[in-house]
Amino acid sequence: MEILSQILQVGFFAALLRIATPLIFGTIGELYAERAGVLNLGIEGIMMFSAMAGFSGAYFTHSLWFGVLVAVLAGMLGGLLMAVLCVSLGLSQHVSGIGTTLLFSGLSFFLYRLIFGQPSTIPVIEPFRTVNIPWLAKIPIIGPVLFDQYALVYLAFLIVPVTSWILYHTPWGLNLRTVGENPQAANSAGVSVAATRYQALLIAGMFMGLGGAFLSMAQYNAFTFGVISGRGWISIALVVFGQWSPYKSMAGALLFAFIDALQLRLQASNMIHIPYQVFLMMPFVLTILAMALVSRNARAPAALLRPFRKEER
């Protein structure tokens, strides 16, 4: 109990939201792609590449927001590649995705070396500072947790309701969902399946880019090779966990972040003598458990993984 009371402080919840942020960006991005019928396994590499590109952009221009813009464009480049491979060429989404991840991860390391060489001290930037929202931030407990965060944290939590609204209340969102469920139906209603999937993948890339940018420019102040460390893959799992719904996916991201934040504190608390690797493992083990329990009834978009060819019976 004593441990818990030490852990469950304001700082803990603030950290939780920060840990959840890149996961939300990744998850929502992946959700756009999958609702349109494309599994984007390139997410891990795309986030890595954006983190590198965003960091480099900010490092040389000393403008963090310019860095974010670069990261977004880098993410969209990844989305574009996926679209060319899976939509225009109709290739296997699995192979295209893994290929994209390998290519973009390798490219990140390569370009980073090319730009920065092998310096003795790792290049750093002055990262984003938290934005204190006047008045609201002064509310006890809730204030520091919710209203003293990075701008990108606010943005992450904003895109969840926006995405939900787009999916369920706009013509474009309905077209997107129809393309992901039954491309034939969309096509015969005059909706271009290819164009819709391109748009979805570009938007997905944009959000993946924001996730990468947050990691190298807010959470950390440098680009390291372990900066993404599986967050892209986790995002894919969270989309399934969230049953392809924006809100449920966000809940999944928060759950994962909660366990991750908890294990970080437990590691640091020095009160329980367990090898730290066990703590590191915790969020992943619990994600698997939660997935096994929740996602048994999940129904994927019916056309997920199926390339669409027009002249085929």
Next chain:
Amino acid sequence: MTTTAPLLQMRGICKYFGSVRANEEVDLTVTPGEIIGLLGENGAGKTTLMNVLFGVYTADAGQIDIAGTPATIRNAADALHLGVGMVHQHFHLVSHHSVMENLLVGQPGRWGQLDRPYIEQRLQEIRSRFGLEMNLDDQVRDLSIGQQQRLEIIKALLRGARLLILDEPTASLTPQEADGLFDALRAMAAQQMGVIFISHKLHEIRAVTTRVVIMRYGRVTATVVNDDSTTNRQLAELMCEHEIVAPVKASSTPGRELLRLVGICTAGGLRPALQDIDLQVHAGEILGVAGVSGNGQTELADVMSGMLTPLSGQMWLDGQVLRKITPRQVQRQGLGRIPEDRMHTGLITTLPLSSCMVLPRIHEHRFSRFGVLNRKAIRQFTKEQMQAFDVRASGPDVRTGTLSGGNLQKVLLARELAWDPTVLLAAQPTRGLDIAAAQFVHEHLLRLRTEGKAVVLISEDLEELFALSDRIVVMYEGVINGRMPIAEATVQNVGLLMAGITEAA
């Protein structure tokens, strides 16, 4: 009538798939108020022609005029814009969306939002003009086939279709649903719309159309004004080059027992459970299995072909009891099968035809040795079978999925009959086939009977069952609730049994 421009004028349409001429120099005109019946065998080019009109395919030559102006139709959006709507044989609906969402797809919004009031208002109009009703909040997966079709028609009308194409619209409707459809089509014609109605069912073509266009081998070969003097026989003979004859059943005396099921029970759950199924089929006999779909016929076929393991019960083939009922075992013991779902369990549509043709017997020495395929032998065998069964395709390497339904069924027949099974299980073997293809299947089933083989024919088509079977059993809720020799069977008593009414009750 003569002053109005035709709704549609297609001239000299040609479409080729490789060396197959799907459409050649086709002309077709539809004037307002007309219901055109488009009649032809499978593979005659009807669906291809309509897909050209709807922008699914691009014609290799020819011109399309709509309402008097030349039209370029590159995709469905173009067709819709020009007032051409199509109801495909396989519906283009999202089953996990609501009726409303299915109607909203592709519609512009209002202030960036989905425009639900517009749909409600248009639906009201369609209801009063054509008598078509629909509950907007229903999920499509909960709708019956008939309701789904109505939704497809409403979808087309809602987009302002003035010419509606229906591809085999009555294939899976009950007679009452079909009548409702015809009323709506007549209402459309009365309001100066045009309808193209593709069907194999001659009595429906005669009932609802004003003019019948007959296609054969990709060409229009005849046009008949539909009036009282038109007969089924006349249409059928125009459609097929050979004469239509009702299947002739030679007399046959049942021989020894070739198939026997005893006390077969299966687990229920999502599918109907079979309870205590007993069956015997003898050499030279066709056993008909009747029943309304979903009463265990599919499960019975699955058990017999080894795909569904029964909880209890035994199966004998040619006097031998099977220790394990697996697909490999039943096949070894001489059971050939024509599965109900030819696209999924029957054939692999993404593989070349030759692979599908030999797949069940790929281990035979002539097709593979030491795990290496003998491609030459496989292609040769496929060519021979294609010839023997008149499979129309460009060659053994063509993707199976590109063949028409009738040709696919011929492929299945060719494959199963090639190794001379003693028992043939034929589940819904003529579903969706045209007259000539169905006749072809019937002839082969009867030939097997004459040769002293046993046939189990599962069908929902009573006419077919009555024409071919020697005995009939009726399934209801997983139980055989009636069996009789064909001489005692009437539409009425079988119909009652299908509805679960037994005389004892």
